[in-house]
Amino acid sequence: MIVRFILALWAARLAMFVARVTGRGKGSSLPGKIALKIYPRILKQLGRQIKKGIIVVTGTNGKTTTNNMIAGIVGDNKGSGVIINREGANLITGVTAAFIRAAGPFGGLHADYACLEVDEASFPGVVREITPDIVVVTNFFRDQLDRYGELDKTIALVKDALKKLDSVRLVLNADDPLVAQLGRVTGKPSVFFGLARHPGVSGTGSAAREAKFCPFCGAELAYSYYQYSQLGNYKCPGCEFARPQTDVEGVDPGVDGMLVSCRVRFRQGNMYPLQIPVTGLYNLYNGLAACSVGLLLDIDMDGIRSSLAGYLPATGRMEKFLYRGKPVLLNLVKNPTGFNEGLSTLLSVPAERVNVLIAINDNDADGRDISWLWDVDFEVLSGAGEKFGTFVCSGRRAWEMAVRLKYAGVREETVTVLEDFDQAVRTALEGTGDMSYFLATYTALWPVERILSGYAQRERTLPESVPSISGSVKSVR
Template structure:
């Protein structure tokens, strides 16, 4: 049944069939995920957290594949139980046999408890915790408690945790599981203060306000609690001397037994964290460090994760944004691009995006208002394009540079036709796929060698 649905969805051009087959199969046979996952020979790796799941998981998958192993992976980012089940169904034979060494699964935070019970992961990677879709997840404390409780019920699971996020790092002590921490040391881009909304402002143990030696972004940095002494743990895998150049991001990487230079072909400090997480997870699986470095250096971004295109000789970047922290980092990247930049912001409020768009007021669009000379024009589209334009107005962005276009295909073509040095498209989740289809119809996917330099 699942195989037939996958074929029909693709034949009808209605998508990639990344969720519906799993939904139908689970209705027919509720235990199908546990049955299929039980056939994985060497173990399951699960990646969860607020931001970076898709990129981190796909980076791990590339490293594991290049090491010669067969994998199951939900590449498209369908991370609910229906999408995870579909990933196994696609890999299975018509009689339900799965021939793979590892399953590498990106998993939604709210779905983590249910999925982890059925697949029994060997390794769990937690990237970060930020406020995201309050109307769906509730407050961040609720999301973290779901992960905590689920991890406590997974004996034998090893954790790979972000040492720089106090909300993530604490999971090691709470769960009592074996942990490998990864993190980023101090570098020239750190700040002595943070203006962004910090979910981890207070100690997750005693509630005292944390003290920071420096910040990378949001609550990520070097922290210590003056009350109970909780502090950033020593990272087993740590990056130093971080740099960005020519559309790449990298650092000097220290790990047990050696050090290497890590360079990944995507800009943005947050992507460097994804690379660190992927390297640590692959190292935990016993892969050769040199092979991992090589694999990450050839990583190709997934749809909307700083995906590169070229339109009539001009570079185009497509980036998914879904919460204040991720949007802020996307804007920081925008301001490092050679200007002026033509920008499109597509905001939808479907269930998968979050119905409540008040989170846009927590995004630091004021940085665009202050540096509007670097932006040629902004096209606002999607179901809530008009509200996005209002937000930009209150951020002090010049009204003459703001354009509201209800028709998404027109908005995409307008930003591509701009005369800036680069076009930068930022979209919420359900707006990503239509924007990507429009881009594919008129622009070509680009290679790293053609990406403009990032300062």
């Protein structure tokens, strides 16, 4: 057993070295695949060495951002080693590779915590090997139907796996009924986070609603307002199911350029200002989830706020570049809800004219079925035609993306199809706009990011930290 463990470890480390030297991939999944093939119990054996706690983040959107925020808070305030799959390799192979990367030559680990984002479909398999102390669930939306199947199937996988866990605490999105139900159906102790009502909420809306019916009695849910998609304030008229009281809530949210902000209110009544250097109001949900985990770990709010004020986005999560003095934003898109929020951000960016690149692939990791593009509300772009310099469609399904824009009402003369990523990136950067906005599916993201990095400078400048506050909140139970 020891021989196979060491053999698996070194075979994986060799694969990481080869990937780094050849520049072929980031070595984030293949090493784990090799190690698990040689010694299937390697993740379990490595996971047992974590001293203080394992935190797992799952859900459809926001996993990478939330997990990286949590890892930053833990690392900044606990002064201990943190294992993390930072770039979003969230299958069991990627999780295994993250542990192997942190391990010593004979498999020894010196880390107090592990912060892991885990794909929803992989969640049951991962938590059979490692036992999480805290599980965060961000949201549930339709995503890659050809891979996951219907959303009910995905939720059932997570729910059934949670029921089998002992001594786990849940951090749940109160505004998503599909997530909030997990506290009740699993019986696990839960902390709920959400956004309060604000002027930007909607009483109705045309965006896709994933949860129209009560998960307990089947009656149609009644909403007093929506944040976006099915997230909002809901109540079932047929039973007692309703948006739970929040333990951590964002009040008066706002977006100012590359900053999102709110006041964080706790159930005890304490309230603190929060700023995070990201764009898109939906990122406040990620920040509130990270706040909730920090408080469960007895980190005071000063430390949490300071860490989030210094957050740097991961690759493609509203990552900012500069090209000849003009800003460029790079954003991952993978399902209708996430794409709609990306378009909402596009329409709100402080630029008079924007060049847009949309890179669509249909590889296995993206999902072969691209019919979901017809569920994205591209029609919002047709009403703001003067805001856009050019639309460049790229990737394996560039022509299908161009057709979708045509039927959305985007003027044909503004759309260019360039399947080659290098040509597409250069064309978008050289367009007439005063900024560029890139949207890419998962396997298109990495080549686009690599090419963009060759032409533009990645911006790492952070805004000034928010002022210090007096007092602290120690924990939410």
